[in-house]
Amino acid sequence: MTDRPRVAFKRLDPQKNSDVPLPRYMTEEAAGMDIHAANETPVTLAPGAVALIPTGFSMALPKGFEAQIRPRSGLAVKYGIGIVNAPGTIDSDYRGEVKVALINFGADPFTINRNERIAQMIVTRVWQAEITVVDDLDATERGDGGFGHTGV
Ligand SMILES: O=c1ccn([C@H]2C[C@H](O)[C@@H](COP(=O)(O)OP(=O)(O)OP(=O)(O)O)O2)c(=O)[nH]1
């Protein structure tokens, strides 16, 4: 595929953060780029705690794209580390530092060290909807059935 969207990264505070890798695809066909933590000192998450972890970069996505910040399954399965707002949304017009809102679902404290890979970022298309307000919606077989009405 040749029409890859162009994404610009800006390293924030280049001198301080030159040791923190920018997001990158770890394998040829990885869906997500791994994101590294840029916290200067270790951050320990008690069970149930949330921490907003800096990444040391900001970015510009093309219009019509978003980035999703998703958990890494290894951290989730081994240590119960997730993302409290998963998937986090990065808007194409956001120019601030990308941050990752980690949560410790595990039973033990977990420490995030600088440079660790804490999350992954997927770049994907997004559409803004054209909105109309109507009195009646079109009829469907499902109708208002939901929340398991077809069985579990
Ligand atoms: O995991 C995340 C989620 C969001 N953001 C940044 C990028 C995004 O464009 C901006 C706003 O995110 P969102 O719309 O999810 O948050 P909000 O609470 O609605 O804030 P706002 O009122 O600024 O839109 O915050 C991150 O850095 N990491």
Ligand SMILES: [Mg+2]
């Ligand atoms: Mg918002």
